[in-house]
Amino acid sequence: MFSLESITNSIQTWLNNTFNPTIALLFECVIVGVLVISLFAVLGLVLVLMERKVSAYMQIRLGPNRVGPGGSLQTVADTLKLVVKEGLTPDGADKFLFNLAPFLVIIISMLVLAPIPFAKNFQILDINIGVLYVSAVSSVSVIGILMAGWASNNKYSLLGAMRSGAQIVSYELSAGLAVLSIVVLTGSLQLSDIIASQQNGWWIFKGHIPVIISFVIFIIAVTAETNRAPFDLAEAESELTAGFHTEYSGMKFALFFLAEYVNIFIVCSIGAILFLGGWMPLHIGNWNGFNHVMDYIPSSVWFIGKVFFLIFVIMWFRWTFPRLRIDQLLNLEWKYLLPISMLNLLLTTLITIMGWHF
């Protein structure tokens, strides 16, 4: 059976046998860095193409179909265009912050990739506070957006950044609480433990009602956190032209664009890990034959499949729903989602304490 685990293990053994531990660690860092950056590039290309194709099918269009087979190289062409474009800095902008913002945003989404298990025993760092780390680091990205909006010296950007600030800070609460209910059930913040706890059934299929509620809340909250429609207030193009990145062009714009898609990937992988069992194959009760067949599908395929399913759901939202208004958006969070998720957490805790879960 194909497994990424054996590859990483053999590389590590070889490095440790050939060099002394410090140099081996350095080499590993370099390899990881290269892998993460190439993952970024691949994700950007694949997700942008996917979004364009998904939207095209929903809008009775064909989507990109000229560059490469089925338009598969369209994103490459677009990236090339963006790279050679002039990166303008508007007059009167705060140059340092203006240029720093896109890098900050992209670095933060890179950092969040660290604890994510892409397959069985295939993750950069299995830290024991994985969930906490992810929610802590991802909330820093709002600083990058505020920075971009403020430094642009543009009123549309400023409005977009302020909206985005209000939005991300509030939706983080319910996203965090939704995640916590799984943490309470598993009793661990480590992502690998959470996956291991789903050995005999994914959390979403185990029949706990609080888990299903938190899954729905989680999906809504992360859609808002990544500034995707129907919560794309920060860049609402019919109101604020492009929101916080109105003044950005060329590669700096591309970094924002890329960060948006990588963020979607990250939140969807968190969702897949917490609720859909991460790389765990689908097992049904004691159908041994079926379970055996499922085991033969590599764990990386399971993980990627689940993540892309969630990404598709989020894209589906975007191309179907109208946008909320800013006050409705905040009302939804503070008046509905937050109380519900708090009660939900309480309920989950009760279930765990009484030992009613399985």
Next chain:
Amino acid sequence: MTNEALKIKLPELIPSVVFEEGGEWITAFVDASAWKTIAQQLRSNEDFQFDYLFCVTCVDWKTHLTMVYHLTSTIYRHSLVIKAKLDRNNPEIETVSDIWRTAEFHEREAYDLFGVKFLHHPDLRRLLLTDDFDGYPLRKDFEDPINMIKL
């Protein structure tokens, strides 16, 4: 009210009214200086209730300008055309934008294109043309050798 009834009723309200023959609706000439009070009465009088001013425009007759107001009542469904002669060199008339708010934009347009000054208009600026535009293009003697092509 039918056109005939209007023709009988109207002089009771405006003694100095002069009717113009022809046309679909009753056309009445009024004195420009008295227009404001007449307008208020036409709007509020129980018998008339002209609450909807659907067209305001101006015509340049080379010797004088004529303001044309098309009024109708959404209650009685009768219509009336009011005209007022203005001096061509110094066209001035009271605004009716406080009676019919649609007049605010229409009067700005008439000011823009004909140069009619509407007294006590809340915001009398050019509407369609640039603020530094010279002249009033819909007047018959307007010449623009660069942008206008004579047919």
Next chain:
Amino acid sequence: MYRETQIIKHAQKASSNGGNLEEAGDLVINVGPQHPSTHGVLHLVITLHGETIKNVEPHLGYIHRSIEKMCESLSYRQFIYVTSRMDYLSSHINNHGCAMCVEKGLQVEIPPRAKVIRVLMDELTRLASHQLWWGAMAMDVGALTPFFHAFREREMINDIMEETCGARLTMNYMVPGGVMYDIHPNFQKRVKEFIEEFKKKIDEYDELVTGNIIFQNRMKGVGYLTKEDAISYGCTGPTARGSGVSCDIRKLYPYEVYDQVQFNEIIETDGDCFARYLVRMQEMRQSLSMVEQLIDNIPEGDFQAKTKAVLKLPKGEFYSKIETARGEFGVYIVSEGGTTPYRIKFRSPGFSNLSALNHMAKGYKIGDLVAIMGTLDLVIPDIDR
């Protein structure tokens, strides 16, 4: 440059207002002339306090071509073609209104076949215009997909128009005395196909957008316009009918064969954006039923009355009004008896509807402004002329 100076003055006025912090905290934003939701070159200077709108000031004229002045040097046959360029989404109806005004002056009775063809074309144009409005409206509130669905059906109407009129947008099909040429042999067949198709699709429109809870929240209780204000601001068309004003010219002053077809004047009394939305959605169904009634009943005969090659209107004034997709379109011709009009005035519906925008948008959020503009269905060349 003058507009910039205006804006700077405006901003200075706000910030120089000494101790008044509320004034000083205002944000003056230019929406347009290039902006995704103004649907053209409309320029709005909006004063914001936080997200709340304090004032909206339209700056017009970016597409002002002085059509009224141009018409003064064009003959009565020629000037009709210029009016297609005003409200380009209902150019048929503009042409129709002008042709009607000239016919009124000439006192020509047009043949029954031409009357029916005119009404059919008007209603198809209204459908096409409302379809585009529906897509654009949904796009304004953030749903991008409906736009493409609306265009799919609009394309069918455009194809029908292309076959008969030879053009897809500026048709120039109505001439004084009737229509320019007879309908295409395929016309009836294709219109019937369209009716069958669109009956299904309009239910789909309702499912996709009207019932959506987010959409209803965005629309309900936003952009109130009372009945009195609607009349006072001279609003017409679906904008006024959403506020409970009965103002359908087709019902009040029937022209052509509108007194012989069955249709209802749609009136909603709520006066908010959702009411205006519902009026337009139901108007589409009404138009569809009118087309259905007429398509099999086109009388045989001439499609054009005999008129002289050079038209001369008698001395006098002529005013005709017609219901376009946006409201009441009026044509006022002052004739001195020559071959060209002495003065011509177009009373465009969008111009009056726009003047109510400031009144409607005050106190709402920026997102609401976009929704309100969407329900007003503004076409900028129609406003600027």
